[in-house]
Amino acid sequence: MRNHPGQWALPGGSIDGAESPEEAALRELHEEVGLELDEGAILGRLDDFVTRSGFAITPVVVWAGAARALVPSEAEVASIHRIPLTEFMRADAPLLDPIEDSEHPVLRMPVGDTWIAAPTAAFLYQFRELCIAGRTVRVAHFEQPLFARK
Numbered sequence: 001m002r003n004h005p006g007q008w009a010l011p012g013g014s015i016d017g018a019e020s021p022e023e024a025a026l027r028e029l030h031e032e033v034g035l036e037l038d039e040g041a042i043l044g045r046l047d048d049f050v051t052r053s054g055f056a057i058t059p060v061v062v063w064a065g066a067a068r069a070l071v072p073s074e075a076e077v078a079s080i081h082r083i084p085l086t087e088f089m090r091a092d093a094p095l096l097d098p099i100e101d102s103e104h105p106v107l108r109m110p111v112g113d114t115w116i117a118a119p120t121a122a123f124l125y126q127f128r129e130l131c132i133a134g135r136t137v138r139v140a141h142f143e144q145p146l147f148a149r150k
Contacts, residue, residue: 007148008081008116010123012057021045025060033080034071037062046126047140049119052149059123061131087111088128094121099143107142118144 011032015024022042030036046059070080088109095115096105109121116124122139129137 007120008111009120010059021058022060025058025062029062032073032076034073035064035068037064043131046123046130047138049122049140051119052144057119057123059126061127081111083111085132088124089132093128094125097145099146102143104141104143106145107139108145117148118142119148 011029012025013028013031015021016027019027022039022045026037026039026042041062041064043061043063046061049057049059051057067082072078072080090110093109095108095110097108099106107118107121107125108115109124115121118139122142126137126139129135
């Protein structure tokens with residue numbers, strides 16, 4: 001929240017010590033939104049995404065079952081949004097915008113009357129294509145908007 005105010009993001013953070021990406025994802029999920037899951041909830045990983053600032057993000061997909069009460073960490077989370085899968089399957093998604101300093105477009109995913117930018121949008125798009133539609137797609141080449149390059 002401090003580094004990227006106003007941007008949509010999924011729970012996540014740095015790997016502590018000898019944690020695996022999956023262990024870190026489960027820990028961060030609990031720390032940020034109060035959802036405690038065990039290793040059996042892990043379905044797999046999506047493609048790593050390296051940001052312009054040099055962070056390597058490993059998206060981990062989990063299954064939490066029925067909707068549960070989520071409690072945002074005041075220090076890390078401004079708000080929690082439950083987004084129906086139909087939003088990710090919209091005909092106008094993804095949005096691909098050219099950017100001057102790259103041959104690759106910025107990827108955005110529309111949600112309601114707003115949109116989510118890469119890298120989060122890249123994870124949502126790959127999740128949509130791979131996990132919902134059953135299509136293989138790579139997303140590491142997509143760009144982030146200029147405001148996300150901090």
